[in-house]
Amino acid sequence: METDRSHFDTSQRARSATRDAPAFPLVSLVIPSHNRCASLQMVLESLEKQTIPPEQFEVLVICDGCTDDTIAMCRSVAASYTLRIIEQTPNQGPAAARNRGVKEAAAPIILFIDDDVVPEPTLIAEHMRLHADDERAVVIGPLLAPAGFRLNPWTGWEEAMLGKQYRAMSAHEWDPTPRQFYTGNASVRREHILKAGGFDPTFRRAEDIELAFRFSELGLRFYFNPAAKGWHHAQRSLHAWLNISTAYGWADVAMYRSGRQTMLHSMAKEFHRRQRPLQWLARLSLGRTWLLRLVVGGLLITARLAAWAGQQRAAYGAYSAIFNLRYWQSVCEQIGGASAFWALVQQQGTT
Numbered sequence: 612m613e614t615d616r617s618h619f620d621t622s623q624r625a626r627s628a629t630r631d632a633p634a635f636p637l638v639s640l641v642i643p644s645h646n647r648c649a650s651l652q653m654v655l656e657s658l659e660k661q662t663i664p665p666e667q668f669e670v671l672v673i674c675d676g677c678t679d680d681t682i683a684m685c686r687s688v689a690a691s692y693t694l695r696i697i698e699q700t701p702n703q704g705p706a707a708a709r710n711r712g713v714k715e716a717a718a719p720i721i722l723f724i725d726d727d728v729v730p731e732p733t734l735i736a737e738h739m740r741l742h743a744d745d746e747r748a749v750v751i752g753p754l755l756a757p758a759g760f761r762l763n764p765w766t767g768w769e770e771a772m773l774g775k776q777y778r779a780m781s782a783h784e785w786d787p788t789p790r791q792f793y794t795g796n797a798s799v800r801r802e803h804i805l806k807a808g809g810f811d812p813t814f815r816r817a818e819d820i821e822l823a824f825r826f827s828e829l830g831l832r833f834y835f836n837p838a839a840k841g842w843h844h845a846q847r848s849l850h851a852w853l854n855i856s857t858a859y860g861w862a863d864v865a866m867y868r869s870g871r872q873t874m875l876h877s878m879a880k881e882f883h884r885r886q887r888p889l890q891w892l893a894r895l896s897l898g899r900t901w902l903l904r905l906v907v908g909g910l911l912i913t914a915r916l917a918a919w920a921g922q923q924r925a926a927y928g929a930y931s932a933i934f935n936l937r938y939w940q941s942v943c944e945q946i947g948g949a950s951a952f953w954a955l956v957q958q959q960g961t962t
Contacts, residue, residue, distance in 0.1 A: 636669040636693065637720065638735060638798070641712030643673045643705045644726040648681045650844055651726040655688050660732045665692035668735055671712045672726075676702025706810035706818040709794065713804050721801050723794035723819075728754060728841040730796075737839035738798040747803070747831045749823065751787055752796035752839030753777045764918050765852040766845045768930040780835040787833040789823030796841035803831055814865065816858030821866055849911075856934045860941025875942065879959035882939075889932050897940055898949025907933050 640658070644651050651672070658670060670692060674682050676699065685696045699711055713721055722738055724730060734752060741750045756762060756770045780787050797819070807825040810818045827833075867875045882890070896903040914929035943952040 636718040637663075637667045638669075638722050638739060639712070639716035639718040639720070639801070640668060640670045640722045640724060640735070641673070641709055641716065642670065642724055642726055643675055643708030643712065644677065644681055645675045645702055645708075646677055646679045646681065647726045648677075648679050648684050650846075651681060652684050652688070653844070654724070654726055654729055655685070655690065655694070657729045659691060661692075661730070661735050662732050663736050663739070665690075668722075669693040669695060669717060671695045671697060671715055673697045673699055673708040673712050675699050675704070675708040704812060704815050704818075705794075706812040706814055709818075710809045710812065713801060713809060716801055719801055720798060721804060722798040723796070724841060725795040725843075727844045727846070728795050729757070729844065731840035731842070734796070734839050734841060737836050741834050741836055742798065742800070745832060745834075746800065748799070749792065749803075749826055749831050749833045750798045750839065751791050751793070751833065751835050752798075752841055753835075753837055754793065754795045754841050754843040757842040757844060760842075760844055762845060763847065763849070763852075764914060764926060765849060765930050766847050768927045768934075769845065769852075770843070771927055772931075777835070777837060781837050787835040789820055789827050789833070791835065792819050792823030792826070792833070794819040795843060796839065799826065799831070803829060814862055816855060817862035817866075821862065824866065853907075853933070853937060856937035857941040860938045861945060864942055864945035875946075875955060876959055878942065879956045882956050883959070885935065889935060892932065893936060893939055894953075896936065897943055897952060900940075903936060903940055907936060910936075 642651070642654065655670070655672075659665075661668070670690070672685050672694070674685070674696065682696065682698060685694065688694060695715065697711060697715060699708060709723060720739070720742055722735065724734075738750050738752065741748050754770075754773060756767075762770060776791060779785055780791070803826060804822075807822060807829060810822050812818070814821055823833075863874045863878065882893075885893075892906055896906045910929045910933045914926045914933070917923070917925035917929060939952065943949050946952060946955070
């Protein structure tokens with residue numbers, strides 16, 4: 612498959628500040644960041660506790676259009692490991708930022724973590740352990756809620772959904788797939804990223820999953836390592852969370868149009884396994900924007916009341932319905948309307 616090398620655009624305005632690096636770091640940690648100074652500082656400080664020697668890894672922070680104190684904070688960190696600060700302006704999104712980090716990295720293995728993911732002391736070592744056994748490995752570590760950290764109800768739902776996936780993979784109920792390649796905590800050899808063509812910067816969400824499908828096409832093997840723990844200090848507004856579902860709908864249609872038809876086919880098949888009340892709400896509201904807004908508003912009220920009453924399962928059910936309805940509506944808008952959506956769902960229901 613021909614790949615687009617233009618994802619590694621070197622024409623962007625950027626400046627790098629590099630401390631003396633060892634000749635041969637084993638792994639490069641790539642951390643894109645945009646105006647998350649406090650959480651990023653926590654991540655950088657926690658990297659001092661890694662069990663592998665500091666000379667064996669480097670950390671590249673890509674400050675992607677930061678307008679807060681992120682750059683000054685990074686420059687003030689007295690790290691025992693090699694810390695490289697890359698300034699990128701204007702803000703270009705996580706895909707472009709990670710591409711820049713991969714381009715600048717000195718090590719053969721790239722470990723992606725997010726600027727709000729605090730690594731367990733053994734995180735790097737656990738990633739490296741699997742790469743030592745398989746040069747074609749794509750390693751996925753879990754993103755876990757820290758003990759005592761208060762999540763918003765909607766981010767609590769996200770964590771619960773991820774937890775179900777992690778438990779299923781740990782129990783070998785199913786193997787990890789490109790769908791679980793979240794760059795909050797994942798690693799792969801740099802040569803494979805370059806061969807695949809890097810992240811597609813037109814994706815502002817699911818850019819990691821889209822790249823992972825290209826890894827799969829290259830014959831790479833996906834591993835889930837539950838011991839490579841990252842503690843996710845997720846702080847997301849309700850508005851930002853609502854937009855995620857829409858962005859995932861856009862991304863899945865974009866991947867569908869690029870030839871990965873399994874994306875929407877899987878979605879359509881899964882629709883038939885959803886609970887009947889959710890299917891009914893979908894048939895009632897999809898394609899009717901005003902009605903969908905009323906339904907989502909009612910579900911938000913239901914979720915808040917359920918949480919207030921201590922009915923977490925009911926609250927999570929409401930958030931799940933909201934996410935699915937907005938995702939399906941986004942798909943509808945991208946593929947030509949509700950009639951095209953229902954035709955796809957009906958087709959997959961009969962196969």
